[in-house]
Amino acid sequence: MKRFILAVSCFLFLFCLHSGPVFANKSAVTLEGPTSAVKGSEVTIKITVTHSANSFLHYTKWLKVQANGQSVQQWDYTGSDRPPGETFTKEIKIKVLENTEVVADANCNMHGSAGPAKLMIQVK
Numbered sequence: 001m002k003r004f005i006l007a008v009s010c011f012l013f014l015f016c017l018h019s020g021p022v023f024a025n026k027s028a029v030t031l032e033g034p035t036s037a038v039k040g041s042e043v044t045i046k047i048t049v050t051h052s053a054n055s056f057l058h059y060t061k062w063l064k065v066q067a068n069g070q071s072v073q074q075w076d077y078t079g080s081d082r083p084p085g086e087t088f089t090k091e092i093k094i095k096v097l098e099n100t101e102v103v104a105d106a107n108c109n110m111h112g113s114a115g116p117a118k119l120m121i122q123v124k
Contacts, residue, residue, distance in 0.1 A: 025052040027060045027106035028114035036122045037096045043121065047090045049106045054086045061109040067094050067102050079109075099123050 033045040051060045056079035063083075065072045073092050077083055094100070100123075105116040 025108065026111045026114040027051045027063075027108040029063070029104045029106045029117040031102060031104055031117045031119040033102065033119050034121060035119070036124055039097060039123045040095065042093050042095050045092050045094065045102055045119065047092070047104050047117075048087065049083065049089075050087045051083075051106070051108055052086060053108075054082055056080065056082070058108070058110050059083060061107050063090065063104065063106045065092060065102065065104045067100050068098075069101075072102075096121055096123060 028050050030048045030050075031045060032048070034043050037043050045065070047063065047065060049060055049063055053059065059077060059079065059082045061077055063075045065074070072094060073090070075083075075090065094102070100121045102119040102121065103116050105113055107113045
């Protein structure tokens with residue numbers, strides 16, 4: 001019986017050690033918007049966040065958007081005030097006066113970020 005328990009314990013330990021990264025899910029962001037715009041026009045940017053969990057223990061902790069390095073919008077979440085779902089979308093409007101790089105990033109409270117998404121808008 002002791003050997004059986006030891007074998008099962010070793011199997012579970014190795015399984016958890018091997019499968020950890022598989023279960024880890026980082027918040028990922030995609031951006032949709034125009035790649036060019038007339039100077040002075042207002043453009044709409046769609047930000048989509050995906051994350052495989054949305055429980056009070058495991059959720060997207062924040063979403064940030066910047067344009068040319070300046071903060072445009074930020075949403076912060078908690079275990080009791082989580083995002084609307086595992087995949088959710090936000091829209092922002094920005095006025096384009098020059099070539100603009102829009103960068104968005106989101107962060108999982110346990111595993112971090114899959115990395116920022118970028119969109120370059122050229123002024124005509």
